[in-house]
Amino acid sequence: MVAAAAVLLRPDASAPSSAPPSAAPAELIVGDGRTVTLLSLGGDDTDALLDRVAAELGEATARVEDFWGTDWNREITVVATDSPTQFAAAAPGAPAGMAAVAVADDVDLDRRVATGQRIVLGPDAHRMSDAALRIVLAHELFHYAARTDTAADAPRWLTEGVADYVARPAPSATTPSPVPSALPADADFDRPEPELSRAYDRAWMFARFLADRHGPAALRELYRRAAGPDRVPAEDALREITGAEPAALLQQWRQWSAGPR
Ligand SMILES: [Zn+2]
Structure with missing residues (x-):
């Protein structure tokens, strides 16, 4: 982590900040004895x-550990950025404008090792409410925890749906949900709003349906089988885990979405 921190803290001459990077990153312990490192790249x-991240990370970690277990990276690094330039440098390849993203410098799925893992907060992240920050942290922390159990080409309805399942509270029973037509395609997660939010909502809804009908353990098993390094087609994993044909399952999902819960 020393090398990664050195890279992250490299002065950025093209984006002068009004405050220097924090001299001593603060540390805290959350969840199952995980060390948290908080790095500011400077700014007001x-x-x-x-x-605020320090105050919310305990709850976010508990949510991830409750669902995923505790066998994941013992070190959690969160980097706060003050400009799009800083964000692009700390999270290479991430789309601009994101509230946060979980990245790694290198992932070795065979050895289950990810180096340089970090959650990078965008320059507008400070505008989020506490509730929104809590959701974003838990969502990214799930990606962080599952990094070495996630194939690069895993279906995004599954990776994003499970991350939202872990992070987002279930809506109140009185909140009407739109009845979904189909699972979102991978490309739907690259679209602009409002299509982007609809893709996340559908993925979240399907994950909640599976956990509601078959239990959170079934959802976790689906992730491991259909999103992991040795993944099988999601249709096969769904059939094995739920005992239902995927088409029938989608029909049940639509009924579940339309009905009272
Ligand atoms: Zn995500």
């Missing part, structure tokens, strides 16, 4: 944001 808002 990042220190206050990281204080």
